[in-house]
Amino acid sequence: MNDDASLVVEFLNTVNVEENTDELAAAATWHAWAAKRDLRPGPLAEAREARHALRAAVGDPRLSPRELRVPLHAELGRSGPRLAAEDVVAAVLAAATRLAVLGEWERVKICPADDCLWAFFDNSRNRSRTWCSMRVCGNREKARAWRARGAEPQAEPQPVDSH
Template identity: 35%
Template structure:
């Protein structure tokens, strides 16, 4: 059975975080970031991204990963290192201060939007960050989690009724953790 989709715009945050997986980084070049932003209508096709924009984007991504990791139980004991940057959350706070949002009251409902005059990359990052407060307000933010497997930390949306899902995949990461726990109990 296929799981329901993550609600938009949290799906954009989930996709953004998951551009870095355990084996590859989908935003390791300026061209990859350009394609990702254009592919999600966060920037026009052919936009130019500079190195500073790429650095900010990857820092925002890791800060968002650290934030959603707080929505889940702590990582399990593992011989694999936890690849969360311990400073990512505080780095995100500094970066968000440079991505100002303004209240747009011109549409059908007031909403936060990037301040005019930001670079294309900063406007896209501000758009992603602007999705957090409404998700907190409507209770969906705590359902966006990072896998408890330290070497994974993949973002996923917890559709379970009691919000208790811990793994991106029970068949993969959950089984690994449970197998390690079983092994250590029987040593």
């Protein structure tokens, strides 16, 4: 996973449904999260709004889509043009924009397991990965489906009428 994908996925995963934790619940944890990535945190409310909009955009079933406007600017330096960001939210949106330009945005997904909803980057060749982890969520869901099929009453075979 490249740096842009890592930043976007890490930001989306500042909320952890399974562990019931949220890095954006308090300014202290938000500032620590940003500092760990050498980024300026910016306003907490803006970060929450951005996370909501981005998670909805990549398929979090609990959230409704919403518009998001974040100031970005382009800079031209010796190494060429780049999107510049003042804080974490702008850096995440710049990373998401670069992913979109490269056709990689669709690879950012939300695990469909209700007790997970973890964001992940789909590295599969055909972009068909569904679960954040086949060993955990995928296996759990397959086991649930198997048990559900086993609990369904089986229809008795009907005799074939041979007229």
